[in-house]
Amino acid sequence: xxxxxxxxxxxxxxxxxxxxxxxxxxxxxxxxxxxxxxxxxxxxxxxxxxxxxxxxxxxxxxxxxxxxxxxxxxxxxxxxxxxxxxxxxxxxxxxxxxxxxxxxxxxxxxxxxxxxxx
Amino acid sequence: xxxxxxxxxxxxxxxxxxxxxxxxxxxxxxxxxxxxxxxxxxxxxxxxxxxxxxxxxxxxxxxxxxxxxxxxxxxxxxxxxxxxxxxxxxxxxxxxxxxxxxxxx
Numbered sequence: 455x456x457x458x459x460x461x462x463x464x465x466x467x468x469x470x471x472x473x474x475x476x477x478x479x480x481x482x483x484x485x486x487x488x489x490x491x492x493x494x495x496x497x498x499x500x501x502x503x504x505x506x507x508x509x510x511x512x513x514x515x516x517x518x519x520x521x522x523x524x525x526x527x528x529x530x531x532x533x534x535x536x537x538x539x540x541x542x543x544x545x546x547x548x549x550x551x552x553x554x555x556x557x558x559x560x561x562x563x564x565x566x567x568x569x570x571x572x
Numbered sequence: 573x574x575x576x577x578x579x580x581x582x583x584x585x586x587x588x589x590x591x592x593x594x595x596x597x598x599x600x601x602x603x604x605x606x607x608x609x610x611x612x613x614x615x616x617x618x619x620x621x622x623x624x625x626x627x628x629x630x631x632x633x634x635x636x637x638x639x640x641x642x643x644x645x646x647x648x649x650x651x652x653x654x655x656x657x658x659x660x661x662x663x664x665x666x667x668x669x670x671x672x673x674x675x676x677x
Contacts, residue, residue: 489668497672498659498670498671498673499673500670501668501669512666512667514666515573548615550615555622556603556604556621556622556623556625557604557606557663558606558621558661559606559616559661560618562617564614565615
């Protein structure tokens with residue numbers, strides 16, 4: 455059974471950089487697209503971007519200037535870096551796998567709450 | 573970006589009811605649509621992919637239909653475990669976008 459687990463600081467100060475890591479276990483890491491998605495309080499889901507295991511990335515234009523997604527295939531991990539955070543970046547952050555079924559997200563991490571506050 | 577609009581934003585229903593949620597895309601997406609169920613404090617769960625295909629392990633009371641711009645998710649006989657928020661998502665183009673959610677209560 456594929457499992458994803460997010461890890462990160464929980465609290466970040468405004469203007470600082472957010473860093474989160476997703477560790478994948480129980481299945482193949484290769485030949486999939488790995489995404490970051492967030493859920494701000496009281497709002498809907500927002501796709502942040504993804505990385506293919508070849509290293510090719512694609513970002514949401516609304517965040518593109520501040521986002522970097524990278525991967526470490528030796529550890530079956532991929533990471534999110536979001537610079538210059540504001541309160542609007544407060545959200546539950548999920549990592550997810552895009553499967554072959556209609557390009558949908560078939561496995562998700564449990565989510566980690568990231569609060570931006572001084 | 574493709575805008576996804578769900579209706580209604582919330583719906584009140586009872587166990588045993590038939591419930592239908594609609595999702596409209598701002599441009600044609602063929603059948604590149606997925607439906608997810610999310611409960612408070614949990615990750616979204618994939619229910620339907622490619623508009624009408626039931627994900628493995630999902631009860632058959634869930635069904636999806638539609639193509640182009642108009643889609644529906646139907647729960648044929650509501651069960652207590654089905655009270656949750658439901659999201660549609662287009663998987664046709666980037667950036668991937670979701671509907672605003674429909675809360676079933």
